[in-house]
Amino acid sequence: xxxxxxxxxxxxxxxxxxxxxxxxxxxxxxxxxxxxxxxxxxxxxxxxxxxxxxxxxxxxxxxxxxxxxxxxxxxxxxxxxxxxxxxxxxxxxxxxxxxxxxxxxxx
Amino acid sequence: xxxxxxxxxxxxxxxxxxxxxxxxxxxxxxxxxxxxxxxxxxxxxxxxxxxxxxxxxxxxxxxxxxxxxxxxxxxxxxxxxxxxxxxxxxxxxxxxxxxxxxxxxxxxxxxxxxxxxxxxxxxxxxxxxxxxxxxxxxxxxxxxxxxxxxxxxxxxxxxxxxxxxxxxxxxxxxxxxxxxxxxxxxxxxxxxxxxxxxxxxxxxxxxxxxxxxxxxxxxxxxxxxxxxxxxxxxxxxxxxxxxxxxxxxxxxxxxxxxxxxxxxxxxxxxxxxxxxxxxxxxxxxxxxxxxxxxxxxxxxxxxxxxxxxxxxxxxxxxxxxxxxxxxxxxxxxxxxxxxxxxxxxxxxxxxxxxxxxxxxxxxxxxxxxxxxxxxxxxxxxxxxxxxxxxxxxxxxxxxxxxxxxxxxxxxxxxxxxxxxxxxxxxxxxxxxxxxxxxxxxxxxxxxxxxxxxxxxxxxxxxxxxxxxxxxxxxxxxxxxxxxxxxxxxxxxxxxxxxxxxxxxxxxxxxxxxxxxxxxxxxxxxxxxxxxxxxxxxxxxxxxxxxxxxxxxxxxxxxxxxxxxxxxxxxxxxxxxxxxxxxxxxxxxxxxxxxxxxxxxxxxxxxxxxxxxxxxxxxxxxxxxxxxxxxxxx
Numbered sequence: 129x130x131x132x133x134x135x136x137x138x139x140x141x142x143x144x145x146x147x148x149x150x151x152x153x154x155x156x157x158x159x160x161x162x163x164x165x166x167x168x169x170x171x172x173x174x175x176x177x178x179x180x181x182x183x184x185x186x187x188x189x190x191x192x193x194x195x196x197x198x199x200x201x202x203x204x205x206x207x208x209x210x211x212x213x214x215x216x217x218x219x220x221x222x223x224x225x226x227x228x229x230x231x232x233x234x235x
Numbered sequence: 236x237x238x239x240x241x242x243x244x245x246x247x248x249x250x251x252x253x254x255x256x257x258x259x260x261x262x263x264x265x266x267x268x269x270x271x272x273x274x275x276x277x278x279x280x281x282x283x284x285x286x287x288x289x290x291x292x293x294x295x296x297x298x299x300x301x302x303x304x305x306x307x308x309x310x311x312x313x314x315x316x317x318x319x320x321x322x323x324x325x326x327x328x329x330x331x332x333x334x335x336x337x338x339x340x341x342x343x344x345x346x347x348x349x350x351x352x353x354x355x356x357x358x359x360x361x362x363x364x365x366x367x368x369x370x371x372x373x374x375x376x377x378x379x380x381x382x383x384x385x386x387x388x389x390x391x392x393x394x395x396x397x398x399x400x401x402x403x404x405x406x407x408x409x410x411x412x413x414x415x416x417x418x419x420x421x422x423x424x425x426x427x428x429x430x431x432x433x434x435x436x437x438x439x440x441x442x443x444x445x446x447x448x449x450x451x452x453x454x455x456x457x458x459x460x461x462x463x464x465x466x467x468x469x470x471x472x473x474x475x476x477x478x479x480x481x482x483x484x485x486x487x488x489x490x491x492x493x494x495x496x497x498x499x500x501x502x503x504x505x506x507x508x509x510x511x512x513x514x515x516x517x518x519x520x521x522x523x524x525x526x527x528x529x530x531x532x533x534x535x536x537x538x539x540x541x542x543x544x545x546x547x548x549x550x551x552x553x554x555x556x557x558x559x560x561x562x563x564x565x566x567x568x569x570x571x572x573x574x575x576x577x578x579x580x581x582x583x584x585x586x587x588x589x590x591x592x593x594x595x596x597x598x599x600x601x602x603x604x605x606x607x608x609x610x611x612x613x614x615x616x617x618x619x620x621x622x623x624x625x626x627x628x629x630x631x632x633x634x635x636x637x638x639x640x641x642x643x644x645x646x647x648x649x650x651x652x653x654x655x656x657x658x659x660x661x662x663x664x665x666x667x668x669x670x671x672x673x674x675x676x677x678x679x680x681x682x683x684x685x686x687x688x689x690x691x692x693x694x695x696x697x698x699x700x701x702x703x704x705x706x707x708x709x710x711x712x713x714x715x716x717x718x719x720x721x722x723x724x725x726x727x728x729x730x731x732x733x734x735x736x737x738x739x740x741x742x743x744x745x746x747x748x749x750x751x752x753x754x755x756x757x758x759x760x761x762x763x764x765x766x767x768x769x770x771x772x773x774x775x776x777x778x779x780x781x782x783x784x785x786x787x788x789x790x791x792x793x794x795x796x797x798x799x800x801x802x803x804x805x806x807x808x809x810x811x812x813x814x815x816x817x818x819x820x821x822x823x824x825x826x827x828x829x830x831x832x833x834x835x836x837x838x839x840x841x842x843x844x845x846x847x848x849x850x851x852x853x854x855x856x857x858x859x860x861x862x863x864x865x866x867x868x
């Protein structure tokens with residue numbers, strides 16, 4: 129029904145949106161100590177990139193970018209599985225998800 | 236093809252024997268090992284004999300390609316077997332005497348806990364020795380040459396738990412290596428100039444003038460350096476007396492009858508080279524006579540029964556080189572042959588004596604053994620007569636021929652050779668009188684145990700005694716108007732002399748024989764007076780003085796080599812160890828390690844362990860890289 133409206137949005141808007149999303153993601157990763165929040169921020173950055181790809185795909189009427197997005201999502205799903213598993217283990221061992229406790233990898 | 240595999244069996248069987256006994260030494264009993272090893276030598280002996288008789292009856296020499304070793308470019312190294320008149324004579328006595336010594340060893344080594352190992356080494360030795368003499372090229376000969384050296388090392392140090400014995404083995408090995416280097420360089424020269432190592436081809440190439448006289452001289456003298464190492468001549472002889480550390484049958488087989496004559500065989504085999512380099516032949520003769528004299532002088536003062544025989548071996552080898560030096564190749568081979576019989580007999584006799592007196596080797600603690608061991612005594616006496624050159628024993632004919640040949644070339648060489656052989660007679664009979672005559676000088680306890688050796692040991696003694704007696708008939712002097720069988724047999728491939736010579740007049744030849752025999756008899760008489768009439772026994776080691784002391788200590792040659800060569804080498808290695816290795820090499824290695832430790836100490840400070848810091852670094856780096864590209868573009 130609203131497909132007209134969505135396709136009416138200009139590409140610039142999509143670029144700004146994904147830029148903002150990406151910046152939020154970077155800020156989240158840099159500023160938060162909670163591993164889960166950092167994880168979410170990483171996902172946010174990933175999806176900002178996906179959004180941009182889809183937007184450009186629409187603009188150039190080229191579907192190959194959408195194929196990329198499919199792959200990215202599949203890989204992201206796998207990554208989430210691994211990442212969350214690591215987080216669970218981390219919590220079990222340290223009873224916290226604060227990344228600053230993980231300073232044992234100091235050289 | 237069938238015939239060829241038969242000939243291949245000559246070298247194949249001893250190798251097979253070595254492998255079987257070597258691998259199964261814990262599974263088979265001592266008796267089986269002994270029988271197997273002896274059989275593996277007896278069969279080749281029979282094959283070689285058949286070849287020998289076919290050659291005597293005018294058959295042609297056998298020469299065939301066995302296998303290809305490797306191919307480099309256009310040159311391929313093939314291994315071929317050459318059963319010609321020269322190599323057949325050599326292999327005949329190698330396998331024949333070898334077989335007798337195998338038999339003897341079965342009894343002599345009884346009860347030794349490495350009995351099978353001993354026999355596997357012995358078979359391996361026979362294999363390499365046959366490779367040496369049957370090969371049709373220098374490289375194959377060199378393989379055998381190195382192989383017999385290796386076996387000699389194994390067997391000298393056979394009782395390796397005694398440090399002195401294993402050191403003697405090492406000494407022999409190292410000294411031989413020095414000589415082998417000469418052999419190798421000689422081979423390089425031959426190969427470089429003639430493009431081949433096969434005797435036949437090398438001979439042809441040299442005949443066509445492939446080598447200039449100077450090159451010939453270098454090649455021949457380098458090969459001769461190899462011969463001095465293997466045949467224990469000045470300056471590389473000091474290993475042979477020490478090599479007596481091995482079991483006595485080994486001394487008989489390797490260090491008297493076969494291996495040490497390899498140098499002489501090599502020179503005879505290379506006669507086409509040496510005959511064109513008369514200067515080198517002169518050196519060969521001088522070194523030979525010097526070794527003969529030197530070893531004879533030392534031999535007169537030694538009190539260890541085996542050491543006396545060892546020096547006598549060096550001395551006899553010296554006489555053979557004298558024969559080569561005057562170009563009398565056949566005469567040298569003749570003496571090799573007779574020497575193999577009587578010297579093997581002497582060593583086996585000495586082994587029998589040591590067996591009887593509980594391993595004692597000092598003749599000052601023997602005496603009067605004649606009554607207890609008549610067979611050993613009789614055979615030992617025959618061998619002593621033979622080596623002293625008393626007619627009609629074999630040594631007389633070969634030695635007389637050497638001296639006659641030397642006389643024709645150079646009177647001085649003849650005089651020196653004569654003196655050496657007179658001294659031989661003296662020290663041999665000194666040995667006989669001190670060992671077998673007089674009263675027993677050991678303690679009563681060991682006196683009770685003196686016994687004649689078992690049959691298995693005395694039979695080889697008797698066979699060798701017969702051979703030592705009759706082998707002279709192979710080379711009767713031509714004044715007697717009898718054929719010189721060995722010379723006739725070898726004449727198709729070897730000129731009897733490399734140097735022009737007229738026949739000596741009959742009267743001169745009889746005179747030479749008379750002088751040689753008379754000299755030997757006088758020496759024996761002196762020995763008789765000293766050791767039987769006056770009942771003298773050599774003094775304790777410490778009581779020697781003057782020249783005797785110098786001779787007893789072998790003219791301090793070992794000490795000289797120690798001071799001139801061994802010590803400076805040790806200093807060098809000390810220097811290289813302490814300065815070059817410890818300081819320079821280790822320093823560089825340690826510095827590399829320290830430098831990377833230091834560098835990583837600096838770099839690792841950036842690795843804080845805080846994830847947030849890493850992420851920040853990553854983001855900043857990404858920004859930097861992107862910014863760089865934006866600004867850059």
